[in-house]
Amino acid sequence: MLVQSAVLTEADGDPVAVDNAGGRSDVLLVCEHASNRLPEGYGDLGLPADALTSHIAWDPGALAVSQRIAKNLDAVLVYQRFSRLIYDCNRPPTSPAAMRDVSEVFRIPGNENLSEAEKARRTAALYLPFQGRIAQEIAARTKAGRATVLVTVHSFTPVYYGQKREVEIGFLHDRDSRLADRMLAAAADTNLYLIARNEPYGAADGVTHTLEVHAIGPGLLNVMIEIRNDLITDDVGQGFVADFLTGLLRESLVDA
Numbered sequence: 001m002l003v004q005s006a007v008l009t010e011a012d013g014d015p016v017a018v019d020n021a022g023g024r025s026d027v028l029l030v031c032e033h034a035s036n037r038l039p040e041g042y043g044d045l046g047l048p049a050d051a052l053t054s055h056i057a058w059d060p061g062a063l064a065v066s067q068r069i070a071k072n073l074d075a076v077l078v079y080q081r082f083s084r085l086i087y088d089c090n091r092p093p094t095s096p097a098a099m100r101d102v103s104e105v106f107r108i109p110g111n112e113n114l115s116e117a118e119k120a121r122r123t124a125a126l127y128l129p130f131q132g133r134i135a136q137e138i139a140a141r142t143k144a145g146r147a148t149v150l151v152t153v154h155s156f157t158p159v160y161y162g163q164k165r166e167v168e169i170g171f172l173h174d175r176d177s178r179l180a181d182r183m184l185a186a187a188a189d190t191n192l193y194l195i196a197r198n199e200p201y202g203a204a205d206g207v208t209h210t211l212e213v214h215a216i217g218p219g220l221l222n223v224m225i226e227i228r229n230d231l232i233t234d235d236v237g238q239g240f241v242a243d244f245l246t247g248l249l250r251e252s253l254v255d256a
């Protein structure tokens, strides 16, 4: 069991990054799984190198796509600088998925038998500042009379437990499907990508936490976008997908 006195050192830096602060779009982009970086005090958590670069550590390509959409729309982007292996910022502290000791086929030795104190330290170091920064951004806009449309951007693995996933882009929602409905309608005529609602998973899998915390209660338009990560491995793929999603968001928000 790892016992850390401080989760992040000075060299690790801030857990939260904000791109295009001051962006004028109503859209607020969030990328919880942007990075596979581990805080220096945690070593490799006992994982092999291939696990540390795989989808269990982060959402490959999701940050680059988010940054491109942020640029296209002039939108603020908030993202987490550390791996979900330390704390998954799209899960509440009470969820066993917040600090998993198993992910798909990998055991995560450095997360086994975590003490309550260690869980509390990670929550305070990574989750609270991240969700707090999003709340702060929304509160400032509301105070200024500005709307917020919350869009979270993720990627998923093409093969999960040996099963190939056919879907390429998913629009996910919880109880409020307004924006997902509009994006699906806007995408109805495209043959560029295989698109689906609440695929490859949905709210019942606990993936709509950030939407739930910030958007659903106050009634802000919101959607979670999932992109199959083999489509966004390089600049070209990331650019195509980001520009496609930008177009759908613009069309979906015209009369919003």
Ligand SMILES: [Zn+2]
Binding pocket: 033, 059, 153, 154, 155
């Ligand atoms: Zn994700």
